[in-house]
Amino acid sequence: MVRLPLKQLLEDNPKKVLVLDGGQGTELENRGIKVANPVWSTIPFISDSFWSDESSANRKIVKGMFNDFLNAGAEILMTTTYQTSYKSVSENTPIKTLSEYNNLLTRIVDFSRDCIGENKYLIGCIGPWGAHICREFTGDYGPDPESIDFYEYFKPQLDNFNKNDKLDLIGFETIPNVHELRAILSWDESILSKPFYIGLSVHEHGVLRDGTTMEEVAKVIKGLGDKINPNFSLLGINCVSFNQSPDILESLHQALPDMALLAYPNSGEVYDTEKKIWLPNSDKLNSWDTVVKQYIDSGARIIGGCCRTSPNDIQEISTAVKKYT
Template identity: 30%
Template sequence: MKNKFEPFINEKGFVILDGAMATELESRGAHLNHALWSAKLLTEDPELIKQVHYDYLLAGADVITTASYQASFEGFAKNGYSTEQAVELMELSSKLAFEALDEAMKVMPRKVKPLIAGSVGPYGASLADGSEYRGNYGVSIEFLKSFHRQRMKVLIETGVDLLACETIPCLDEAIALKEVLAEFPGTQAWISFSCKDDRHISSGEDFADAVKLLDQTDHVIAIGINCTAPQYIESLIKIGKANTSKAILVYPNKGEVYDAVDKIWLPSITNHAHFIDDAKVWYAAGSTIIGGCCRTTPADISQLKQLS
């Protein structure tokens, strides 16, 4: 099974991921202080989601990630949507990405066509209480497998190139994702963790153990860190490199702290205004797949072309 990232690595030595979806939507006027977060706009303003995808592609992103992070059957059900409606909205998240890619390729053709990654957010995202930054779910691995299985199936069947299993806060959820991925032959994915410091994932478990857990899993083609403060990333990359031969993927936030109660971002205590300066450090440390998470913008992603 050929690694989906290989053509980009062969062409220029690295892969550029896109940046934030929800906070970019908010910067364009969307009101997302809601349990469904960016998935809310799948019904309210899908064209704005497509425009954000398009802008990241024009900025140079090699991968765009669907607006399905917060899209789960349980989350939609809590907000009055039927199972059929939930499926339609998950399918729409992929459709918007494909349409944006088709439009971008017409105005800016690429030697290597960008990829579409189906976003699979953590169980904690469906709780809308910040649990993805704690990992203290109190549920079984089997429960987590059941939570993820059907939504992953829907996204895979839309034809996305790979899955982005992101902001994973604990080993149990990584185990669940690893086991569910094995049920879908031919599917490739990355798994990225939310980390609380330069050594531990959000649950307090060692990042090294998370990497080792996924090292021998063929379906997982990259392991990484996302929605984590930039100052922790270099150390985490080095831990990753020491424990796997897989590609290390990073897409941190801009350093602000998320208040899950009020659903707002608090100012950073450190200065990370120059995204490319941090990205060059991460690239030198061994990460070959780099993008941005919350608060990053198409302007930040455009800077990543300077890595070459």
């Protein structure tokens, strides 16, 4: 393999910080693809013409996005499979059977790998359970979150990604609820056989969207002791407010000083879940240069951007990562 296994790269090079790509869904939207739909950024892959017509406009757009993130300095990039759970796909697209679903995922991973080449790392992105009902920014999983069968929901996507050697890492993103966090961390190597990370969706005030503190998050992890899945490789925050993100990451670092962390905040805008638009929030108080330095000081090993961040943001992150490592 051209690439060192990601875990080995991070362990052998304690100072190495990888630059991640930016908010792909919103970047596709900037380029003309309407992602405000039940499968979000998976939408271009649903139409047959994407696969049958080499010159399809959407194909060029997705390729162009990957290309621009690569040129900006991204070394690790994500598949646009945030809302590609079997439930979301089978209930909202013509793709109904498990075999059609597996074919879709395999094609997306193949296409993404072709776009980024063999030297870069590829993450199989998995959004939270709450994404299918747009609850990733509230963490409100209803009156009885203990009874949600998270494994049943994630299993088809996990089984597919576990087996795909073109993926280096599985990324559970924007996890807003402690029951979901506990469920993912309870799965052993027979369920999660590839290195994986968990990106938490954290409120501006520094607690998980459901109110769980970072100390409680740390307790969940420490409580697992030796039972923790050895594939659990990084923990971090994503799609959190740009301005608050350095403090949030530092609180996670204080609670779990030995854990490799990752951070990819959004632009600071806030998603209106009804209208499916982004609303302005407070202006950026800091530059990427400042927040990247703070992330690195707090143990970040992967740094990038989430929703509404673009290749320009990744360029600035890349420059700052080079400066501070």
